[in-house]
Amino acid sequence: MTAVSEPRATKAIARARRRAPYDAESLLDVAVQVFNERGYDGTSMEDLAQAAGISKSSFYHHVEGKEALLAAACDRALDALTAIREDPLAQEGRAVERLENVLRLTVMALITELPYVTLLLRVRGNTASEKKALERRRDFDRFATDLVTQAIADGDLRTDIEPALATKLVFGLVNSLIEWYRPGRTPSDEVVNSTVSLALVGLRA
Amino acid sequence: MTAVSEPRATKAIARARRRAPYDAESLLDVAVQVFNERGYDGTSMEDLAQAAGISKSSFYHHVEGKEALLAAACDRALDALTAIREDPLAQEGRAVERLENVLRLTVMALITELPYVTLLLRVRGNTASEKKALERRRDFDRFATDLVTQAIADGDLRTDIEPALATKLVFGLVNSLIEWYRPGRTPSDEVVNSTVSLALVGLRA
DNA sequence: GTCTATAAATTGATAGAC
DNA sequence: GTCTATCAATTTATAGAC
Numbered sequence: 001m002t003a004v005s006e007p008r009a010t011k012a013i014a015r016a017r018r019r020a021p022y023d024a025e026s027l028l029d030v031a032v033q034v035f036n037e038r039g040y041d042g043t044s045m046e047d048l049a050q051a052a053g054i055s056k057s058s059f060y061h062h063v064e065g066k067e068a069l070l071a072a073a074c075d076r077a078l079d080a081l082t083a084i085r086e087d088p089l090a091q092e093g094r095a096v097e098r099l100e101n102v103l104r105l106t107v108m109a110l111i112t113e114l115p116y117v118t119l120l121l122r123v124r125g126n127t128a129s130e131k132k133a134l135e136r137r138r139d140f141d142r143f144a145t146d147l148v149t150q151a152i153a154d155g156d157l158r159t160d161i162e163p164a165l166a167t168k169l170v171f172g173l174v175n176s177l178i179e180w181y182r183p184g185r186t187p188s189d190e191v192v193n194s195t196v197s198l199a200l201v202g203l204r205a
Numbered sequence: 206m207t208a209v210s211e212p213r214a215t216k217a218i219a220r221a222r223r224r225a226p227y228d229a230e231s232l233l234d235v236a237v238q239v240f241n242e243r244g245y246d247g248t249s250m251e252d253l254a255q256a257a258g259i260s261k262s263s264f265y266h267h268v269e270g271k272e273a274l275l276a277a278a279c280d281r282a283l284d285a286l287t288a289i290r291e292d293p294l295a296q297e298g299r300a301v302e303r304l305e306n307v308l309r310l311t312v313m314a315l316i317t318e319l320p321y322v323t324l325l326l327r328v329r330g331n332t333a334s335e336k337k338a339l340e341r342r343r344d345f346d347r348f349a350t351d352l353v354t355q356a357i358a359d360g361d362l363r364t365d366i367e368p369a370l371a372t373k374l375v376f377g378l379v380n381s382l383i384e385w386y387r388p389g390r391t392p393s394d395e396v397v398n399s400t401v402s403l404a405l406v407g408l409r410a
Numbered sequence: 411g412t413c414t415a416t417a418a419a420t421t422g423a424t425a426g427a428c
Numbered sequence: 429g430t431c432t433a434t435c436a437a438t439t440t441a442t443a444g445a446c
Contacts, residue, residue: 038329038331039245039246039329039331040244040246041245041246041247042246042331044440045440046439046440054412055412056441057413057414057442057443058413060442061412062411065440065441066441122327124242124243126244126247160399161399162391165396168381169378169399169403170403172378172381173381175381176374176376176380179373179380180373180377194366194367197366198366198371198374198407198408200407201407202402202404203407227429249420249422250421251420251422259429259430260430261422262431262432263430263431265423266429270422270423271421271422271423
């Protein structure tokens with residue numbers, strides 16, 4: 001059974017099944033992990049190549065460059081956040097219910113896309129692609145602020161905290177997950193429930 | 206009244222009064238500001254010199270080097286946090302009262318030392334001095350965790366959230382201030398009260 | 411696809427004149 | 429104290445052999 005005698009499709013599948021060790025996606029995973037450990041600017045392409053177990057030149061064969069890696073990671077995180085806005089749970093019911101759903105979906109997105117969102121939330125805006133990522137992030141912030149503002153106007157949340165301030169506090173609480181949450185330590189269900197509960201109990205009228 | 210005829214002490218005072226434009230402290234302020242804008246690793250000594258309005262070489266005349274600037278800034282932030290542990294308000298009364306005081310003092314420290322604490326909370330631990338700063342920071346985290354644990358054991362805080370998780374959430378909320386608080390926008394009193402209130406109301410039994 | 415070699419630019423830091 | 433000039437190391441990225 002030599003590979004030569006097999007049809008092309010079979011070869012492609014076999015290749016995929018044994019998980020080609022170095023495809024663009026797995027190298028992105030490696031890069032994002034190292035970026036999060038040492039910081040994006042504190043990581044050299046040599047660091048990434050070593051973490052992947054190949055030479056720097058081979059690494060470049062698979063990826064466009066350092067900034068493209070960061071942009072791809074940010075896009076993945078931002079796509080996850082954007083999907084929340086379009087989720088039916090974010091569009092029906094009272095504002096306070098939509099807010100609770102959005103908070104829950106956000107915590108879940110933070111957990112499932114943790115490395116990517118971590119990188120996104122640390123972006124400083126030094127380059128053009130970083131500025132673009134920050135702009136998309138601000139879109140989500142505005143969406144969240146509108147939701148909190150509406151819930152307060154509905155009389156469902158305490159009125160002694162400014163809407164903009166309340167939003168920043170609640171999403172600051174939620175986003176702080178990237179600083180301490182590590183998969184496998186605490187069941188993610190418990191983290192989701194505790195986080196949403198703590199945020200909303202403190203905020204309710 | 207020529208400078209030549211004045212005694213040395215007078216000259217020194219006059220020099221100090223007109224605020225020598227480039228002393229080590231004011232250059233640290235400049236450096237910390239730029240570090241926070243572009244990230245520590247994303248900032249070059251050339252960037253710092255330009256921000257200070259002098260050449261890179263002149264800048265080096267006043268400061269030891271890049272890492273020393275970071276260490277000095279972290280030390281200042283950590284000194285502010287350490288002072289909280291030694292504050293009488295953190296040592297008397299029930300654990301839940303001490304916790305409320307510590308939360309309030311922490312928010313106040315974040316606000317008064319904002320640039321320094323911001324830099325500290327972003328340190329990744331890449332160098333020896335950064336690792337040392339992270340270790341001092343962990344000391345404060347342990348102190349905070351003990352306080353929350355005790356308050357839960359006292360029956361003053363809700364028991365359905367793990368002490369370690371509750372601590373991370375509450376201090377995640379408090380520390381998120383560095384991401385959005387900017388002096389002069391919202392009165393600091395309002396931020397302190399709202400932050401402490403939101404955190405504790407959500408946490409109380 | 412992988413590698414060694416190297417280019418081209420930047421960086422932290424210093425030398426030494428004024 | 430400030431500057432220009434420069435060093436030595438590092439960094440992003442490419443060339444080209446296998």
